[in-house]
Amino acid sequence: MDIFxxxxxxxxxxxxxxxxxxxxxxxxxxIVRVVNFAHGEFLxxxxxxxxFMNAKFGIHPYVAIIPATIVLFAAGAAMQRFIIExxxxxxxxxxxxxxxxxxxxxxxxxxxxxxxxxxxxxxxSFGTGSVTLGPFRASSGQLITFAASxxxxxxxxxxxxxxxxxxxxxxxxxxxxxxxLMGVDVKKIYIFxxxxxxxxxxxxxxxxxxxxxxxxxxxTFFVLTAFVIVVLGGLGSLSGALMGSMVIGVVDSLAGYYIxxxxxxxxxxxxxxxxxxxxPTGLFGAxxxxx
Numbered sequence: 001m002d003i004f005x006x007x008x009x010x011x012x013x014x015x016x017x018x019x020x021x022x023x024x025x026x027x028x029x030x031i032v033r034v035v036n037f038a039h040g041e042f043l044x045x046x047x048x049x050x051x052f053m054n055a056k057f058g059i060h061p062y063v064a065i066i067p068a069t070i071v072l073f074a075a076g077a078a079m080q081r082f083i084i085e086x087x088x089x090x091x092x093x094x095x096x097x098x099x100x101x102x103x104x105x106x107x108x109x110x111x112x113x114x115x116x117x118x119x120x121x122x123x124x125s126f127g128t129g130s131v132t133l134g135p136f137r138a139s140s141g142q143l144i145t146f147a148a149s150x151x152x153x154x155x156x157x158x159x160x161x162x163x164x165x166x167x168x169x170x171x172x173x174x175x176x177x178x179x180x181l182m183g184v185d186v187k188k189i190y191i192f193x194x195x196x197x198x199x200x201x202x203x204x205x206x207x208x209x210x211x212x213x214x215x216x217x218x219x220t221f222f223v224l225t226a227f228v229i230v231v232l233g234g235l236g237s238l239s240g241a242l243m244g245s246m247v248i249g250v251v252d253s254l255a256g257y258y259i260x261x262x263x264x265x266x267x268x269x270x271x272x273x274x275x276x277x278x279x280p281t282g283l284f285g286a287x288x289x290x291x
Contacts, residue, residue, distance in 0.1 A: 006136050007253045013138055015249025016146025017208055022226040022233075022241045023152055024200030030236030031173040031193040034084055037099040039226065040219025041106035042198050046072050046205030047214040048114065054121040054209070061121055061209040062144075069202030076198025080191045088190075110216035118213045145207045152203065153242050169193055173236070228272040234282030243284050 025039045036042075049068045053059040079102060087095050129140050160166040171179040172189045180186050212218070229248050233240025248268050255264035275282065 002135055003257075004254075007257050008250055009133075009136050009138060011250030011253030012246055013142035013146050013249070014252060015246035016149045017142060017211070018222075018225055018229055018249055019149040019242050019245035020145055020152065020204040020207060021201065021222050022229040022245055023149070023156070023238060024197040024204075025223075025226050026230040026233070026236055026238060026241040027156070027200065028194055028197035029230065030238075031169055031197075032080065032084065032190050034095050034194075035099065036194075036197070037096065037223075038079070038103040038106060039198075039201070040221075040223030041103045041110075042072055042075060042219070043201045043204060043222055044110060044214070044216065044219040045075065045106065046201050047209055047212075047218060048110065049202075050205045050209040051119050051121055051214050054124070055119075058123070061124060061206045063206075064209075065203055065206030068205045069199045072202040072205075073195040073199035077191045077195035079198075080194035084194065085187065085190065107216055107219075114216065116215060118215045120213045121209050124210045139211070141207070141211045145211075148203065148207055149242065149245070152200065153238050156238055165192075225268075228268055230282075231272060231280075232275055232282055233284050237282065237284060240282055240284035244282070247283075 021039075021043060025036060028034060028036050028039075046068045049071055050061045050064040053064040053067065054061060083098055083102060084095065087098055130137050131140050131143065158166075160170050168179070168184045169189055169192070171182065172184055172186050172193075176186055179189075225248065229244040230241055231244075232247060233242070233244030248271075251268050251271065252264050255267040259267065
């Protein structure tokens, strides 16, 4: 029983890591209605930014969250303004091709600039140890990330429901034309929302940098799992993304131990396919940027 509970704890903590990445993806879809296939590459940019700030200036990854978040907000806003905005009236598959193109371009640019070497942050004492919780042990970095994911969901929920800008964002997500008639600048809201979704990856980059290495294709694994999570939780639902992350984290942990480590992806991608077939709105319902 202790092993099972330890695995569940490990899975929940892994879910916190996955949630911090999935929140931005579901936020962008819930508001802009665009599936950003370059999401993993924006995470890769954030991880490289954190790595170089640590390697060149000795900045702790948690401190590097601030500049990384600013950089990724600007990058996301620029992508929305110059790539997505001209395609908003185009067919959905055109927008998908555009984000896939950005993904491939960023990945290959990173390979050209940094090579394929695996890099890790150095001399990081805080956030890399473990703590004892009764009979269980947990990674301190994952505990911090788990807490941060809860704070982020709560903070975004408060922002969307309790601020004027947040209500304008929700109105735009619910009905673009009606929001425009009420005086909302929809184009600016879309730019802000896309930037905000990418800025979440700046937070994620600093939090997971002490736990994971960085290399040009690092975003691929994370974004594939994030897609499973947002489909499971309901595209556009922040609370669904959080709950979906916990479910996938526990499934990953249990399947890796009881089945085989190299088959755990098969388990949750099977869940992904089942959700698409039997409940495409997700287990926890689908929001439109309003949760």
